[in-house]
Amino acid sequence: MGKKKWLKTVAVGLLIAILSTYFYTVTVSGLFYFVEGPLQDTLRKAKSEDERQPDDRIKIVKIDEKSLAAIGKFPWDRKVYAQLIEKLEQSGAAAIGIDVVLAEPSKDPADDKALADVVAKYSNVILPIQINYPSKQQQAGELIPERIDYPASTLTTNKGQMAHINVFVDKDGKARKLPVGLPDEKGQYIPAFSVALANMVLGKDEKVRRDEATGKWLRGSETIPTNDRNQATTEFFTTPRQEADASTGYELLSVIDVLNSSKPLPLEGSIVLVGPFVTAMQDEYPTPISSVKMFGIEIHANMIQTLLESKFYKDMSKPAGVAAILVMALLAIYLFERYKGKAALFIFIGLFVVYGIIWLLLYTVGSTFAPLVYPQFALVAIYVWSIVSHYLDERKERNRVTGIFGRFVSKSVVDELLQSGEDVKLGGSRKDITLIFVDIRGFTPMSERLEPEQVIQVLNEYLDVCTKAIFKFNGTLDKFIGDGVMAMFGAPIEFDNHPEMAVRAAIEMKSQANILEQKLIDTYGIGVKFGLGINSGPAVVGNIGSEGLRLDYTAIGDTVNLSARLESNAKPGQILISEQTYARVKDLFNIVSIGEIKVKGKEKPVAVYEVLGHLS
Structure with missing residues (x-):
């Protein structure tokens, strides 16, 4: 093979590799997120029931239609939450999280005082912070809040008893990852609702924290894989409550049933989340595991279990992903330039399948999502280029031979001979x-x-x-x-x-x-x-x-x-x-x-x- 032809092939192959790398790194999720995301979702949905077994320590107390009918329209008096927390504490709950924004003072100061006294009494109670962001940040990856809704000042909540309840969705609108911590106006990190609640049952050496020196999030000594928005992949152990029966989801209790209980409930050592469980309250999100939306309180519950089990499916690091693209591209350049026709087709299919198997192994064995579309995009593009290149070379050679042969026979004879095959x-x-x-x-x-x-x-x-x-x-x-x-x-x-x-x-x-x-x-x-x-x-x-x-x-x-x-x-x-x-x-x-x-x-x-x- 001529040196000039090799250089041309390598140049085109590297250009395709660079283009594929750009597609992979242009955004957090990559340009082909609409293909890559669903492929990852398919794997996650394929898990068995044993792998999805929900943690029976996690309980959900739902604000449902039954409770709204009995207590009244939303928002409720703060005394309701105070009474609810007392009932849960009497039942031995290890941690209680209220997933209802309480940013405005109550009309009745006595209501706020009742809730403030209960929260001050029990340090295992977490109230929510809602962080509001502008529709567009000035730079990619920035997390500069536009407004932060803390619990009302009349609730006099301790800083250690507050956590954010933000749920971010990917470009396709699905919630796959949850931010384990987000910066406030001063750049100080507010832990996620799930992090604050999980920490109340994790041992001293297992708690989730942020290393200020490195900026990494750790669970004990283990690094939690997060992206540049501090998001960790949520492992879903349950499907949305509308789809699950009583044996496959977290145990559910209605607020009104808890309030009306005459004796302690079986909640000893449990993490109890209180939140909306009706569509009208507009706290639900599409997830990768179902076409039915999941309530925010369910997503937080799944994230808590992810943290408790330290079960993180992480994305391959960008440098490693780029390396995978380059290796695939260089291998394709060499093989497709060396082999043509059926041999090249079999090599193409082989590389495509082998990389798919490696991708599956990395997921099942290493809990890692490697880029799939981008290396295979490079593979397909280089294969198509090789076909076009070989065709053009053959046409050039055909024209050369035709030109030479045309010096010995007439053009009509040349054309007829070539057409005859x-x-x-x-x-x-x-x-x-x-x-x-x-x-x-x-x-x-x-x-x-x-x-x-x-x-x-x-x-x-x-x-x-x-x-x-x-x-x-x-x-x-x-x-x-x-x-x-x-x-x-x-x-x-x-x-x-x-x-x-x-x-x-x-x-x-x-x-x-x-x-x-x-x-x-x-x-x-x-x-x-x-x-x-x-x-x-x-x-x-x-x-x-x-x-x-x-x-x-x-x-x-x-x-x-x-x-x-x-x-x-x-x-x-x-x-x-x-x-x-x-x-x-x-x-x-x-x-x-x-x-x-x-x-x-x-x-x-x-x-x-x-x-x-x-x-x-």
């Missing part, structure tokens, strides 16, 4: 053809009188006349023999009227030679003429020579020899044809018999005819 093979086959041998009479005396450069110029003009006449009538130029020419008609493409075409070509040569002769006489004072011999019959036609070094497409046999003998016996300006040719064209041209002549290689004299021209 027949291979040119070593060896020959027996064909019925017509041969012409042409020789310049008087060339030797002329070459003695002219300068070498002039001789070459005159010879080229005569050979040009011969070549054009041969091609005009679909002949094949076999070879130049000194100041002579050998041509055949009827091969490689067969024509039924090849004797007629050969004779017409001979007449054309004679006519043009007369014009050229007058030009030479005027220029140099000397002229030359053609002597032509034509014979028709069977001959072996094909590629003869050394297969590894040089081949000649030519004809051999007695038919060829007789044609050459007729040419040697032709006088200047004379066209001699054999009896075999005469029998096929006698009614088409003005032909006269000149009797029999003795030719070398023949025991008996042969009948010879002279073509005078076209019939008048």
Whole structure:
């Protein structure tokens, strides 16, 4: 393979790799997130029920239609939450999270005081912070809040008992990741609702925290894989409550049932989340595991279990993802340039499947989502380029061969031969053809009188006349023999009227030679003429020579020899044809018999005819 072609291939391949890398890194989720995300979702939905077993320590106390009907329209008096917390604490709850924004003071200060006293009494109660962001940040990855809704100042909540309840969705609107912490107005990080509640049951050495020196989020000594928005992938252990039965989801209690309970509930050591469980309260999100939306309180519950189990499905780091793209691209460049056709197709399918298997293994064994679309985009693009490149190279080679072959046969013969799809093979086959041998009479005396450069110029003009006449009538130029020419008609493409075409070509040569002769006489004072011999019959036609070094497409046999003998016996300006040719064209041209002549290689004299021209 030529160095120039290699450089071109490598350049195009690297350009595709760079383009694929750009698509992969242009945003947090990549340009093809709408393909990559659903593929990851498919894997996550394929988990078994055993793998999805919900943690029975997590309970949800729902603000449902039943509670709204009994307690009244929302928002409720703060005393309701105070009473609810007391009931839950009496039942032994380890942590209680209220997923209801309480940013505005109550109309009745006594309500706020009742809730404030309860929250101050129990340090395991978490109240929500809602962080509001502008529709667009100034720079990608920025998290600068527009407004933060803290619990009302009248609730006098301790900072350690507040956590954010924000749920971010991906570009396709689905909630796949939850921010474990978000910065406030001063850049201080507010832990997620799920983080604050999980920390209340995790051991001292297992708690979730942020390393201020590195900016990483840790669970004990283990790094939590987060993106540049501090989001960790949420593992979903339950489907939305509308789809699940009592045995597959977190235990649900209605607020009104808790309030009306006369004795402690079985909540010892539980993490209890209180939040909306009705669509009208507009706290639900699409998730990757179901077409039905999931309530925000359910998403927080799933994130708590993710933190408790330290079960994080992480995205491969960007440098590693870029490396995967480059390795795939370089491998594709090498293999597709080396192999073509079916081999390249099998390699393409193989690489596609093998990378898919590696992607699955990284997910199942390493809990890692590697980029899938982007390396395979590079693979497909390079494969398509290789097909186009090889096609263009073949077209170029075809045009080159056509150009070379076109110097030996007419364009119409070249086109027909290429369209036939027949291979040119070593060896020959027996064909019925017509041969012409042409020789310049008087060339030797002329070459003695002219300068070498002039001789070459005159010879080229005569050979040009011969070549054009041969091609005009679909002949094949076999070879130049000194100041002579050998041509055949009827091969490689067969024509039924090849004797007629050969004779017409001979007449054309004679006519043009007369014009050229007058030009030479005027220029140099000397002229030359053609002597032509034509014979028709069977001959072996094909590629003869050394297969590894040089081949000649030519004809051999007695038919060829007789044609050459007729040419040697032709006088200047004379066209001699054999009896075999005469029998096929006698009614088409003005032909006269000149009797029999003795030719070398023949025991008996042969009948010879002279073509005078076209019939008048």
